[in-house]
Amino acid sequence: MKQDTLFAKPQPLVDFTFDDAVADVFPDMIRRSVPGYETVISLLGGLAKLYAEDDSNIYDLGCSLGAATLSIYSQTRTKNLKHICIDNSEAMARRCQSRLVRHMPEANLKVLCENIEDTNIENASVVVINFTLQFLSIKSRLALLKKVYQGLRPNGILILSEKLLFSDEQQNQLQIDWHHSFKRANGYSDMEVSQKRKALENVLIPDTFEQHLSRLKQAGFEQSYQWFQAFNFASLVAIKS
Numbered sequence: 001m002k003q004d005t006l007f008a009k010p011q012p013l014v015d016f017t018f019d020d021a022v023a024d025v026f027p028d029m030i031r032r033s034v035p036g037y038e039t040v041i042s043l044l045g046g047l048a049k050l051y052a053e054d055d056s057n058i059y060d061l062g063c064s065l066g067a068a069t070l071s072i073y074s075q076t077r078t079k080n081l082k083h084i085c086i087d088n089s090e091a092m093a094r095r096c097q098s099r100l101v102r103h104m105p106e107a108n109l110k111v112l113c114e115n116i117e118d119t120n121i122e123n124a125s126v127v128v129i130n131f132t133l134q135f136l137s138i139k140s141r142l143a144l145l146k147k148v149y150q151g152l153r154p155n156g157i158l159i160l161s162e163k164l165l166f167s168d169e170q171q172n173q174l175q176i177d178w179h180h181s182f183k184r185a186n187g188y189s190d191m192e193v194s195q196k197r198k199a200l201e202n203v204l205i206p207d208t209f210e211q212h213l214s215r216l217k218q219a220g221f222e223q224s225y226q227w228f229q230a231f232n233f234a235s236l237v238a239i240k241s
């Protein structure tokens with residue numbers, strides 16, 4: 001695993017993008033930056049196993065290098081599923097395609113480089129949006145969730161993981177401090193934490209948990225439950241009745 005040192009030296013402020021340099025170090029970057037990432041990846045595969053239905057599609061929207069798809073595939077191998085992975089970063093989609101073909105050669109797999117806002121979702125039993133909705137403009141988030149709801153089969157699920165904002169300012173600041181402390185414990189310097197935070201400021205716009213619940217309800221989901229949280233990172237399951 002190549003080590004992430006992208007923000008180790010002082011550099012001009014540029015908005016964060018998922019380019020080749022990020023894709024090269026992504027497994028190390030996300031593991032050291034997102035508390036509980038590996039747990040979420042492993043457990044979402046088990047959740048997907050409960051809902052994945054034969055002859056249905058499994059979508060991984062904002063797939064990066066396909067970690068969620070790999071976890072689901074390894075836990076649902078006996079089912080007849082089509083895995084559809086989408087990312088609008090060419091650097092990510094290219095690496096995802098070769099990685100998944102290598103690790104799941106027998107799978108029915110499609111990796112597409114496109115905006116998830118343009119993706120056609122149909123016959124889905126499981127849709128994963130793992131730490132990606134937060135990169136869409138706030139105004140386009142509801143439309144994506146509505147489309148996911150429409151494309152799910154009855155009893156299908158959406159697994160949605162996000163960085164959270166807290167409406168209580170004191171809690172919000174504490175959660176940010178605890179998260180930054182987690183990053184420093186994982187070897188990132190104060191400069192790396194601070195430069196990355198600034199680079200993400202205009203790019204990753206978190207919602208509160210209440211905003212997520214309300215949006216999921218507006219999209220049609222009657223049942224949405226939180227199943228994971230580590231500091232200001234959480235994951236929900238929304239079930240289509």
Ligand SMILES: C[S@@+](CC[C@H](N)C(=O)[O-])C[C@H]1O[C@@H](n2cnc3c(N)ncnc32)[C@H](O)[C@@H]1O
Binds near residue numbers: 018066089117135136
């Ligand atoms: C934090 S990463 C997601 C991590 C990944 N889901 C995982 O579990 O390893 C966010 C990904 O979403 C992609 N992305 C952001 N906005 C997107 C959009 N509108 N359409 C498609 N992909 C998008 C980025 O290129 C990036 O690869």
